Amino acid sequence: MGRRSSFRNPREILDLIDLERYPIDDLETGKGAEFVRDCRAQMDAQGWCNLDRFIRPDALSALVAEAGELLPGAEHLTIKRTIYGGKVDASVPAGDPRRREYTHRALQLADDQIPAETLIQRLYRSDTLTDFIRRVQGKGELYRYADEFQALNIVALQPGSWHGWHYDYNECTVTLLLQAADKGGEFTFIPNARSRDGENRKTVDGFLAGDMTHARTFARGAGTLTLFRGEYSLHGVTRIEGERPRITAIFTYDEQPDRIASDEINIRIYGERAARILAERRQAH
Ligand SMILES: [Fe+2]
Numbered sequence: 001m002g003r004r005s006s007f008r009n010p011r012e013i014l015d016l017i018d019l020e021r022y023p024i025d026d027l028e029t030g031k032g033a034e035f036v037r038d039c040r041a042q043m044d045a046q047g048w049c050n051l052d053r054f055i056r057p058d059a060l061s062a063l064v065a066e067a068g069e070l071l072p073g074a075e076h077l078t079i080k081r082t083i084y085g086g087k088v089d090a091s092v093p094a095g096d097p098r099r100r101e102y103t104h105r106a107l108q109l110a111d112d113q114i115p116a117e118t119l120i121q122r123l124y125r126s127d128t129l130t131d132f133i134r135r136v137q138g139k140g141e142l143y144r145y146a147d148e149f150q151a152l153n154i155v156a157l158q159p160g161s162w163h164g165w166h167y168d169y170n171e172c173t174v175t176l177l178l179q180a181a182d183k184g185g186e187f188t189f190i191p192n193a194r195s196r197d198g199e200n201r202k203t204v205d206g207f208l209a210g211d212m213t214h215a216r217t218f219a220r221g222a223g224t225l226t227l228f229r230g231e232y233s234l235h236g237v238t239r240i241e242g243e244r245p246r247i248t249a250i251f252t253y254d255e256q257p258d259r260i261a262s263d264e265i266n267i268r269i270y271g272e273r274a275a276r277i278l279a280e281r282r283q284a285h
Contacts, residue, residue, distance in 0.1 A: 013122045014129075016059040022051055024132040039136040039227075047191025047233055049136055050218060054225035055176065059119075064178050064222075066118055067154050067247055070109055074156070075273055079104040083166050083208075083234060085268070097208060102164030102236075107245070110270055111151040112277075124152045124251050133253060136227055137172050145170060145252040147260040149270050152252070154178075156245040157185060163237035165208065167194070168230030169265065172253040177224045182242025188217040189228060189235030204234060 014025055023032040042049045055063065080103050082088060089098040114121050123129065125144065134142035145151045150170075157163060159181070175187070193204050193214075203214045217238075220226065228235070240246050266274045 013119070013126055016055055016063070016119065016123055017129075018053060018056050022054055025128055027132065027135060036132065036135050040138060043136050043227060044138065046216075048189070048216065048226065048228040050220065051225040051227075052221060053223045055223035057223070060178070060223045063119055063249075064247070066120060067156075067178055067249075070114060070118070070154065071107055071156055071247075073113060074107045074109045074154070075271065077104070077106050077108045077269075077271055079269065079271075081164075081166065081268070083164075083204075085166060085169060085265075095205070097204060100208065102166065104164050104166075105158075105161045106163070107156040107158065108270075109154040110149040110274070111153065112148050114152055114154060120154065120249050121152060124249070130253070133172065133174055133227060133251075137229075137253075139172070139255055141255055141257075142172060142253050143255070143257045143259070145254050145260075146258045147252075147266070149266045149274055150252055150261055153250045154247065155250060156247045157181075157237060157240050158245050159240045159242060162239040165234055165236040167232070167234055168252075169261065170252050170254055171229050171231040172255075173228060173230030174251040174253070175226050176249040176251065177220050177222055177226075177246075178249060179244060179247040180220065180222050181240040181246040182244050184239050184241035185246040186217045186238045187220060187226065187235070188212075188215050188238055189233045190214050191216060191233050192229065193234040194232050207234065 017024065019025055023035055026032040027036045039049045039051075080101050082099075082101060083097050086098075088101050089096075092098045116122075130142060130144055155163075190203060190207055193200055193207075206213065207215055237246065263278045267278065
């Protein structure tokens, strides 16, 4: 843990990152400027940007150990939802995705369960990282999501489970794979399956029926950082096989400062614990 202690210095949180390969600490000049231009071009052309081994191997061990200490306190979530995040709508025609429900089971830590002094929380709260994400996503302004539950999450998918297909509530999602599954557990998505103008229903219907023609998936080793547009790209994770859980940290951003989610959405995502916290707060006022 000698290495971990050096990450305690606030200026050194960026040492978690392989800055030689991914110079996010200097995006204005030379190598860094070229790097961020390439990432942006990839995001624009493909709808995703994948940074393999973004986290240095020794730092990854520290992050995995930290997640291992926190996860026993996580909630076992079971969420039933359509790909759009809501309940099944029985009034729409048969075959419509709004009639199809997926069950998501995970061991999940919400932001308020991840202490401020942890490495992962400090990495997420790094302005340097946020600025890098902003540039790759092509946004004039980008802020870490202010929601007390959703901002940063750690999600462990146990063997036998998968993360059902869905769209995120936020456009800019970043996932950091902390621990890969032995087998399976592949992040799979359809880049830009919908836009502000509508959804490509033909592609989505085909995908939900098992046609993977338009789906993207790639092997991601532990330590990989992936940027994509979760609000517009239907996505999920294939079934976890083998013995090890698959553990990811999910970083959420918004173009508006201080944006929070509605109580209804947080209760839908985080269940009983969020409902209790929110109800107690309402009573206290
Ligand atoms: Fe998602």
